Amino acid sequence: MDPLTILERSKRRGLDVIGITDHNSTLQARQMKMEFCGSNLMILTGAEVTTREEIHCLAFFDDIVALDEFQVYLDEHLISIPNNPIFFGDQVVVDFQGNIVYEEKRLLISALDQSLEEVGEFVHYHGGIFIPAHINRPSFSLLSQLGIIPMNMKADAVEWVPGCKGGLGCEDEPGLNSFPIVYSSDAHCPEDIGQRYTGLQVENPGFLDIKEGLKMLLNSRNSG
Secondary structure, three states: OOHHHHHHHHHHOOOOEEEEOEEOEOHHHHHHHHHOOOOOOEEEEEEEEEOOOOOEEEEEEOOHHHHHHHHHHHHHHEOOOEOOHHHHOOOEEEOOOOOEEEEOOEOOOOOEOOOHHHHHHHHHHOOOEEEEOOOOOOOOOHHHHOOOOOOOOOOOOEEOOOOOOOOOOOOOOOOHHHOOEEOOOOOOOHHHOOOOOOOOOOOOOOHHHHHHHHHHHHHHHHHO
16 A cells, blocks of 8 residues: 555556545655645545544545644544554555655554544644544444434534445434435455445535535535
């Protein structure tokens, strides 16, 4: 999953926008955004956060300043457990030449000491997009940890996994019609990139356009 492999596979799959969201770290996303000079592909930068309830959530930011502020937030609230590379694997940031430029010593799959609500508030305060991830999976999801989709949850969308093995709930789940539904590959290897995707009708693939496109998804579903 080095940067060039990710970009090559994304272009081959015909994707216009990709998200780089390592667990509890924005550093690889930042590296790619700073180095990437290509066209016809937008990189959404952020992280996949594990909240105090052990719910995975996606957070995306429009600019480097907000992204760096979120990294400070992650560093402050990540429970500090040393990584064991032999058991969990190396946690490295790689540049476009394939060089390792940083290695994270803390275990990134640990949870923050922040709640779902607190993480969402921080993301929105800094102008970001907040999306609870794979909410119907049997672990690390809204439905596995809370059993419900909170009606008052401040999220820009929720991610659903069609045909999820051992999946929880269904697409008629109470509360689901209050949020746009997105689908994504959650790829941890190149072959999985683009296996699921969300179609948005936007004039330009800009950050604010993505936000508006998510709102349009909800409007079209509720009016359909």
